[in-house]
Amino acid sequence: MTTEEKKNLIEEILTALKNQAIVENKFFDYGDNFITLAFMRDEDLRKISSLTKGLVSPPQTTTP
Numbered sequence: 001m002t003t004e005e006k007k008n009l010i011e012e013i014l015t016a017l018k019n020q021a022i023v024e025n026k027f028f029d030y031g032d033n034f035i036t037l038a039f040m041r042d043e044d045l046r047k048i049s050s051l052t053k054g055l056v057s058p059p060q061t062t063t064p
Contacts, residue, residue: 001042009045010037016052 001009014033021028037045 001045006042006045009049010034013037013045013049013052016055020052020055 014030014037017033018028018030037048040048
């Protein structure tokens with residue numbers, strides 16, 4: 001996996017995890033999760049990415 005592909009995959013995973021934390025009103029530590037993902041094998045990142053595809057997006061807020 002290229003560095004750019006890995007960067008995009010990590011960004012996608014972190015966004016999904018952050019959105020899930022928002023939905024569940026829980027704390028999200030971006031830095032800790034980034035470091036953990038940055039040192040994972042490519043195969044593990046792909047597995048985690050596929051698991052995060054089904055997570056909920058945060059509710060959209062609209063202003064009248």
